[in-house]
Amino acid sequence: MARLEFFYDYGSPYSYLANGRLPELAARTGAQLIYRPMLLGGVFKATGNRSPAAETIEAKRRYGAVELSRWVAHLGVPFRMNPHFPIDTLRLMRAAHAAHAQGVFAAFHAAVYPAFWALGENLGDEAVVARVLGEAGLDAGAILAAASADAAKTALRATTDEAVARGAFGAPTFFVGDEMFFGNDRLDFVERALRAAR
Amino acid sequence: MARLEFFYDYGSPYSYLANGRLPELAARTGAQLIYRPMLLGGVFKATGNRSPAAETIEAKRRYGAVELSRWVAHLGVPFRMNPHFPIDTLRLMRAAHAAHAQGVFAAFHAAVYPAFWALGENLGDEAVVARVLGEAGLDAGAILAAASADAAKTALRATTDEAVARGAFGAPTFFVGDEMFFGNDRLDFVERALRAAR
Numbered sequence: 001m002a003r004l005e006f007f008y009d010y011g012s013p014y015s016y017l018a019n020g021r022l023p024e025l026a027a028r029t030g031a032q033l034i035y036r037p038m039l040l041g042g043v044f045k046a047t048g049n050r051s052p053a054a055e056t057i058e059a060k061r062r063y064g065a066v067e068l069s070r071w072v073a074h075l076g077v078p079f080r081m082n083p084h085f086p087i088d089t090l091r092l093m094r095a096a097h098a099a100h101a102q103g104v105f106a107a108f109h110a111a112v113y114p115a116f117w118a119l120g121e122n123l124g125d126e127a128v129v130a131r132v133l134g135e136a137g138l139d140a141g142a143i144l145a146a147a148s149a150d151a152a153k154t155a156l157r158a159t160t161d162e163a164v165a166r167g168a169f170g171a172p173t174f175f176v177g178d179e180m181f182f183g184n185d186r187l188d189f190v191e192r193a194l195r196a197a198r
Numbered sequence: 199m200a201r202l203e204f205f206y207d208y209g210s211p212y213s214y215l216a217n218g219r220l221p222e223l224a225a226r227t228g229a230q231l232i233y234r235p236m237l238l239g240g241v242f243k244a245t246g247n248r249s250p251a252a253e254t255i256e257a258k259r260r261y262g263a264v265e266l267s268r269w270v271a272h273l274g275v276p277f278r279m280n281p282h283f284p285i286d287t288l289r290l291m292r293a294a295h296a297a298h299a300q301g302v303f304a305a306f307h308a309a310v311y312p313a314f315w316a317l318g319e320n321l322g323d324e325a326v327v328a329r330v331l332g333e334a335g336l337d338a339g340a341i342l343a344a345a346s347a348d349a350a351k352t353a354l355r356a357t358t359d360e361a362v363a364r365g366a367f368g369a370p371t372f373f374v375g376d377e378m379f380f381g382n383d384r385l386d387f388v389e390r391a392l393r394a395a396r
Contacts (some may be wrong), residue, residue: 047257059245059367063380070387169257182261189268189326 002197004190005029005175007163009040010096011089013068013081016117017171018184020077025187029194031176035109037096039089040171042160047169053086071184078118087116087124090156091147095129097155098146104138115163200395202229202388203373205361207238208294209287211266211279213370214315216382218275223385227392229374233307235294240358245367251284269382276316285314285322288354289345293327294354296344302336309334319374339363 004026008015026033055061072079074142092112098106115121115132121141122128132139144153163173167180172179176193202224205247206213224231231293242248270277297306313319313330320326324342331338332388344350361371365378374391 048255049258057246057367059362060247061364063365063367066378074387074390088340091256107355118288167257167261169261180261180264192272 002029002031002176002194003034004029004036004194005034005036006169007036007038007159007171007173007175009038009089009171010092010112010116010123011085011087011174012040012171013079013117014071014184016079016113017071017075017077018172018174018187020075021184021187025191025194029191030198031194035096035100035105035155036163037093037100038160038163038168038171039093039156042157043164043168043170046160046164049169051086067114078114080118080120082116082120082122084120084122084124087122089124089125091144092123092129094152094156095143095147097159098143098149098152099138101151101155102139102143102146104143107136108133109136111138144146200227200229200374200392201232202227202233202392203234205234205236205357205366205369205371205373207236207287207369208290208321209283209285210238210312210369211277211315211382212269212382214277214311215269215273215275216370216372216385217311218273219382219385223389223392225291227389228396229392231332233294233298233303234357234361235291235298235354236358236366236369237291237354240355241362241366241368244362246357247367249284254341276312278316278318280314280318280320282318282320282322285320287322289324290321290327290348292343293341293353294339296347296350297336297358299349299353300341300344302341305334305336306331306341309336 002014006022008019022033024129041067052064055064096108098104099105111132112123114133121132122131130140130144133143166175172184174190176197179193204220206217220231250262253262294303294306297303309330310321315323319330321330326337328342328360331341364373370382372388374388374395377391379388
């Protein structure tokens with residue numbers, strides 16, 4: 001079975017858009033979808049790259065906003081530019097690893113992404129994260145406690161370091177074997193690679 | 199009839215890839231394809247942008263080379279990274295306007311793009327340009343003489359200024375009415391805009 005690795009950060013809007021398309025893509029291609037939560041800020045720091053939102057060239061920044069709106073309209077997904085953006089996602093991404101270790105990653109993931117990019121919640125605020133997780137029926141206290149422990153910190157750092165070592169410079173980044181693909185707009189190439197890998 | 203404006207520079211490899219796809223796209227959508235030769239270097243200078251080939255972030259530059267190879271393979275077009283790249287295209291882009299004024303743009307365009315990106319010719323060298331145009335049955339002397347005259351210089355400057363004023367920051371850039379699209383990888387969005395404009 002071909003493996004599709006999805007390196008993402010909840011703070012990346014294009015990762016959100018890609019995320020919604022991945023389960024069907026994996027089903028169509030018979031691929032195993034593997035979530036790899038990383039710290040995008042760490043990737044930027046390691047590579048010297050920066051967020052498209054921090055684009056200094058005015059024409060590119062203006063076009064970037066148009067592009068995002070077009071993708072949202074094209075995909076027909078619920079989307080609201082998070083009013084708290086950019087959000088420090090360090091604790092949230094550690095919590096993703098903690099949720100994984102506790103066997104509740106799927107419910108965590110399903111709760112966090114819409115809260116971030118459809119509801120515009122401030123997920124840099126731990127109280128808001130606790131509320132969102134609680135509303136999804138998760139044990140927020142247990143997840144957030146584990147998110148502050150060494151195992152989650154180490155796991156997030158390792159995933160981020162691995163992404164950088166394999167060539168990532170932004171999010172979303174996909175791997176099919178050693179082949180790297182960057183961006184929501186490369187899922188057609190990802191799909192062809194998965195079909196070729198079967 | 200919807201109009202599809204194609205702002206390009208012969209020195210842009212992704213403009214070359216897009217160029218090969220445009221006639222069929224225009225035919226499918228019933229759009230009028232309008233070639234707008236601009237000076238990409240002038241666009242970069244005006245906006246502060248730079249060539250992807252001058253990317254300073256190593257991971258992005260490495261990925262950029264992989265991406266280009268993937269697009270070439272996917273589209274199945276003859277392509278050879280021009281060994282003289284980057285080439286100063288100022289005179290060549292002026293010559294495109296001169297060829298247009300002389301009513302031989304189609305033959306000029308059909309000769310120049312493959313020479314640049316399939317054959318790897320040094321089209322920054324006027325003698326090479328003259329040979330390529332001559333082999334295509336064009337009056338190279340007349341075109342190159344006109345390319346040095348004020349009309350061609352003014353036309354190129356005006357097209358470049360217009361592109362920047364309308365929001366362009368790179369090539370290829372497409373317009374469907376006032377809607378701008380950047381990149382060979384946005385031709386699917388261009389196509390949808392053209393269908394919507396009918």
